Amino acid sequence: xxxxxxxxxxxxxxxxxxxxxxxxxxxxxxxxxxxxxxxxxxxxxxxxxxxxxxxxxxxxxxxxxxxxxxxxxxxxxxxxxxxxxxxxxxxxxxxxxxxxxxxxxxxxxxxxxxxxxxxxxxxxxxxxxxxxxxxxxxxxxxxxxxxxxxxxxxxxxxxxxxxxxxxxxxxxxxxxxxxxxxxxxxxxxxxxxxxxxxxxxxxxxxxxxxxxxxxxxxxxxxxxxxxxxxxxxxxxxxxxxxxxxxxxxxxxxxxxxxxxxxxxxxxxxxxxxxxxxxxxxxxxxxxxxxxxxxxxxxxxxxxxxxxxxxxxxxxxxxxxxxxxxxxxxxxxxxxxxxxxxxxxxxxxxxxxxxxxxxxxxxxxxxxxxxxxxxxxxxxxxxxxxxxxxxxxxxxxxxxxxxxxxxxxxxxxxxxxxxxxxxxxxxxxxxxxxxxxxxxxxxxxxxxxxxxxxxxxxxxxxxxxxxxxxxxxxxxxxxxxxxxxxxxxxxxxxxxxxxxxxxxxxxxxxxxxxxxxxxxxxxxxxxxxxxxxxxxxxxxxxxxxxxxxxxxxxxxxxxxxxxxxxxxxxxxxxxxxxxxxxxxxxxxxxxxxxxxxxxxxxxxxxxxxxxxxxxxxxxxxxxxxxxxxxxxxxxxxxxxxxxxxxxxxxx
RNA sequence: GCGCCCGUAGCUCAGUUGGAUAGAGCGUCUGGCUACGAACCAGAAGGUCGGGUGUUCGAGUCACCCCGGGCGCACCA
Numbered sequence: 001x002x003x004x005x006x007x008x009x010x011x012x013x014x015x016x017x018x019x020x021x022x023x024x025x026x027x028x029x030x031x032x033x034x035x036x037x038x039x040x041x042x043x044x045x046x047x048x049x050x051x052x053x054x055x056x057x058x059x060x061x062x063x064x065x066x067x068x069x070x071x072x073x074x075x076x077x078x079x080x081x082x083x084x085x086x087x088x089x090x091x092x093x094x095x096x097x098x099x100x101x102x103x104x105x106x107x108x109x110x111x112x113x114x115x116x117x118x119x120x121x122x123x124x125x126x127x128x129x130x131x132x133x134x135x136x137x138x139x140x141x142x143x144x145x146x147x148x149x150x151x152x153x154x155x156x157x158x159x160x161x162x163x164x165x166x167x168x169x170x171x172x173x174x175x176x177x178x179x180x181x182x183x184x185x186x187x188x189x190x191x192x193x194x195x196x197x198x199x200x201x202x203x204x205x206x207x208x209x210x211x212x213x214x215x216x217x218x219x220x221x222x223x224x225x226x227x228x229x230x231x232x233x234x235x236x237x238x239x240x241x242x243x244x245x246x247x248x249x250x251x252x253x254x255x256x257x258x259x260x261x262x263x264x265x266x267x268x269x270x271x272x273x274x275x276x277x278x279x280x281x282x283x284x285x286x287x288x289x290x291x292x293x294x295x296x297x298x299x300x301x302x303x304x305x306x307x308x309x310x311x312x313x314x315x316x317x318x319x320x321x322x323x324x325x326x327x328x329x330x331x332x333x334x335x336x337x338x339x340x341x342x343x344x345x346x347x348x349x350x351x352x353x354x355x356x357x358x359x360x361x362x363x364x365x366x367x368x369x370x371x372x373x374x375x376x377x378x379x380x381x382x383x384x385x386x387x388x389x390x391x392x393x394x395x396x397x398x399x400x401x402x403x404x405x406x407x408x409x410x411x412x413x414x415x416x417x418x419x420x421x422x423x424x425x426x427x428x429x430x431x432x433x434x435x436x437x438x439x440x441x442x443x444x445x446x447x448x449x450x451x452x453x454x455x456x457x458x459x460x461x462x463x464x465x466x467x468x469x470x471x472x473x474x475x476x477x478x479x480x481x482x483x484x485x486x487x488x489x490x491x492x493x494x495x496x497x498x499x500x501x502x503x504x505x506x507x508x509x510x511x512x513x514x515x516x517x518x519x520x521x522x523x524x525x526x527x528x529x530x531x532x533x534x535x536x537x538x539x540x541x542x543x544x545x546x547x548x549x550x551x552x553x554x555x556x557x558x559x560x561x562x563x564x565x566x567x568x569x570x571x572x573x574x575x576x577x578x579x580x581x582x583x584x585x586x587x588x589x590x591x592x593x594x595x596x597x598x599x600x601x602x603x604x605x606x607x608x609x610x611x612x613x614x615x616x617x618x619x620x621x622x623x624x625x626x627x628x629x630x631x632x633x634x635x636x637x638x639x640x641x642x643x644x645x646x647x648x649x650x
Numbered sequence: 651g652c653g654c655c656c657g658u659a660g661c662u663c664a665g666u667u668g669g670a671u672a673g674a675g676c677g678u679c680u681g682g683c684u685a686c687g688a689a690c691c692a693g694a695a696g697g698u699c700g701g702g703u704g705u706u707c708g709a710g711u712c713a714c715c716c717c718g719g720g721c722g723c724a725c726c727a
Contacts, residue, residue: 026667033670043669046707056707080670081707119727160726295725304653304723318725325727388654389722416655417721440719468689488689499675500663503655505720512662512676516689519663519675526689534686582666594664597674608691628686650689 001096002571003578005072009040009086016067017044023051035568037079040086049082056082072096090567091558097574097630098548104146104577109377112336113139113413116153116249116256117383119161120241122199123192124248125451126508127384127418127444133497133643134415135382136254137589140641141580150373154332155261155360157238158223159325160216161446165195166223166233167215168202177232184240192244193453195237200449224266224322246350246358248454252490253643255352257359258373260335264344264361265328273342274331275317283400284316294319303396314393326390330397337398337406338375346370378409385414385503413587415502419443420452421509428452441507452508461489464514465522473649487647488522494643495521498593519597521644527600528639528646530607531632534625537613548629551622560623565609570627572602573634580641589642596638603631 010027017023025047032041045060052059057078064076064084074089115135118128135151142149156162169175175183184191206213222230242259249255265271275296278284284296296317303314316327334340344361348370351357359370383391391412399407419441425432430450436442444451465485473481496513500506516522535545561567576595583591612628615621636646 028667028669030666030669037670041670046669049707083670156727292725297725312723315725320725322725324725329727385655386721387727390727414655419720443721472687472689504663505656507662509662515676517676518689520689522689523675530686530690537686579666586666590664591666594674601674604690605692607686611685613686650687 001093001101002575003581004101005088005093006040006578008070008072009042012067012070013042013044013063016063017048020066021048021052023048025051032083032085035564037083038077038085038087039571042084042086043082045082045084060084088571090561091554093574094552094557094561094570095554097570098552098626101577104144107145107147110148110150110375111142111378111380112150112152112374112376113142113380113382114152114154114336115139115382115413116245116254117156118245119156119159119446120238120245121161121165122196122241122446123190124245124454125444125446126454126457127451128245129252129454129457129493130415130418130497130506131382131384132249132254133252133494134502134589135380135413136252137494137498137592137642138380138382138413138584138587140643141584141589141592144580144641145577145584150376151255151257152336152373153256153259155238155242155259156325157242158220158234158262158266160220161199162234162238163216163219163223164202164206165199165237166230167219168198169233169237170219170230171212171215172198172202172205175233177229177236180233180236184236191240195241196446196449196453199446203447220322248458250352251455251458251486252494253645255354255356255358257371258346259349259358259360260332260344260373261361262328264363265331266323267363268342268344268361270331270335270340270342271323271328273340274327274334275323277334277401278316278330278397281401283397287313292319298393298397298400302400303393326393326397329390329394333379333394333398333410334401334403335374336376336379337403337409339398339401339403339406343374346373378411379406380411380413382413382415385416388412388414411587413502416505417443418497418506418508420450421507423511424452424507424509427510441505457513458489458493460510461492461514462486465489465492465516468516469650484647484649487645488516488525488650491521491525491639491644491647492516493521495524495593495596498589498642499597501588501590522650524596524600524635524639525644525646526650527603527607528632528635529648529650531603531628531635532646532648534612534628535632538625541613545629546622546625548622548626551619552626556619556623560620566623566627569602569606570630573599573627573631576634576638592638593642596635596642596644599631599635599638603635606631 006029010029013027017025027042027044030041032038045056045063048059049056060078060082064078072089072092074087077085079085113135116128116132118124139149139151169180183189183194219230223234284298287293287295287297292313292315295315297313297315299313314326315324317323331340335342345363345366346359347362347366349358349360381391395407395410398410421441422432422437422439425442432442462485465488466481469481469485499519538545561570579592579595583589610624612621612624615624639646
């Protein structure tokens with residue numbers, strides 16, 4: 001409703017200013033710092049003052065008196081040196097909220113969000129969780145606003161990282177594909193954890209014995225050419241780890257629509273097709289001399305930023321004829337926009353507990369119908385900020401191919417890394433150099449096996465949540481306690497990862513990440529549970545919920561909302577859609593997370609001040625109950641959009 | 651060397667495309683449970699928004715210059 005009125009006011013002023021002054025200026029609508037100034041404030045007169053060469057206050061007065069009445073708006077007033085403050089009709093506003101708002105109309109076009117993208121060669125760590133949670137929350141926000149979204153999780157199943165683990169199994173451990181299969185099937189072994197250690201081990205081996213690097217080259221060639229036994233081990237490792245990653249992400253409620261795999265980018269001639277396009281359009285050329293002799297390269301002027309003086313072109317095809325990651329990524333990006341003229345074949349990989357289906361690319365023709373994937377009108381790539389350079393090259397590739405609009409709609413949804421605080425390293429028993437100890441944070445490194453594994457961390461949260469739940473609900477069954485604890489643990493984790501803005505490095509610290517008090521997920525969940533408890537109590541007393549629509553007429557709302565406290569609380573609780581829109585525009589799920597916290601804080605305050613069930617004034621009691629219900633529904637909705645469930649009890 | 655990001659309370663972070671008196675959590679101190687269960691609430695202390703110059707009605711926010719830190723600039727991804 002708040003969003004509706006914002007838009008209504010903005011449109012009304014824009015139209016009026018167009019008519020009266022023949023000016024087309026963007027109308028800024030903001031929330032006044034102080035509630036006494038009303039619900040909305042427009043600094044439009046300041047912008048007009050420049051163009052009209054008149055004092056802003058005079059223009060503001062003109063605007064406020066000349067503009068036609070706006071439905072839902074009680075009054076406009078001029079304040080300060082030219083602000084126009086807007087006051088809502090409180091009773092009408094509440095009545096509209098009570099009636100409920102229709103869902104937003106479906107937005108045109110499909111948005112593709114690519115996230116998670118973990119190399120399938122080892123267990124996921126907390127950095128991967130940030131990627132997935134950020135991407136997933138953004139997807140939920142888009143969907144909440146009526147966008148059609150397709151979630152892709154790219155699987156680099158034939159890359160160097162997988163090859164290194166394969167080489168570890170083959171050369172370091174002399175394991176056959178059968179041995180690896182047995183390991184995967186062994187319930188006593190966490191295969192992704194095993195690979196985590198093996199990956200660190202072979203990386204160390206390469207460092208001490210660089211001659212062994214030919215293992216990597218040999219493995220890559222074997223995988224590319226489909227030679228046994230290395231290609232088999234490669235498939236076994238990648239497929240098994242993908243399953244484990246999917247399980248880990250499902251613990252957080254993160255699901256995908258399709259997993260496009262690198263193997264199909266190559267086998268189904270995606271790259272070959274893109275290569276032809278790039279050559280034809282002269283986007284890349286064969287370098288004949290210098291350090292890149294024999295490589296197909298994209299010249300620096302295609303992607304360098306203004307002011308940057310690099311002359312280094314980017315290698316797309318190596319001198320040995322193999323394509324780099326960026327090359328494959330250009331082909332993949334073209335496919336996402338439906339520009340490649342080719343498609344994957346798809347196989348159903350799993351059906352999620354809620355019935356949603358996940359598909360994976362395959363090169364074998366499949367019986368039956370698969371859904372249609374790709375062909376988006378906008379693409380968000382959730383990839384950490386360190387890959388900005390590569391994302392720029394991909395975007396430049398599209399632009400150079402003449403796909404200007406698609407290049408503009410290729411959005412690198414960049415976020416900073418999750419690092420480890422020095423204290424966290426100490427707790428993990430990681431020895432730090434003198435130099436590292438002085439750093440604000442330590443970078444996670446898969447090669448060094450340095451990091452906090454996602455499942456370990458989730459388990460730690462679960463243990464702590466379980467302890468809390470047990471102390472509060474000792475008589476509930478262990479299964480029930482576990483399910484509540486799981487909900488709280490995931491709430492804590494998701495909120496923790498979302499409360500930081502994308503540009504902020506998270507220096508991971510167990511003490512902060514395991515907090516359930518203050519600005520945390522459980523705090524917000526607790527507020528929602530408290531609200532719900534009031535209704536439980538009501539039922540226990542044998543009462544039924546009042547018919548709010550019948551009991552709360554506009555005059556009743558007017559009487560209750562004359563209280564500034566109630567009005568402010570209601571106003572704050574009704575801004576979810578407005579906040580989501582702004583958070584989407586800013587690309588910051590953190591803004592929505594903060595809002596969820598504020599909402600919870602506001603409710604806790606309300607809860608403490610007003611004892612609802614014992615209120616003797618009948619109308620007021622009904623009103624308080626309605627407010628509680630409204631709060632509970634809004635809070636639960638916002639939390640759900642953040643991917644956080646509301647537990648039954650806490 | 652070049653590019654990008656960051657610097658706001660003791661700590662961790664917000665600060666809505668330049669807007670009205672810079673906010674939150676944690677920590678510290680004080681107070682509040684026989685209530686709809688305190689994973690909560692109320693209050694206090696805590697700031698030269700790294701420094702400087704500029705742009706203008708107005709700068710934490712924009713420009714430029716310094717200082718400090720991080721990340722990129724592979725025939726790795």
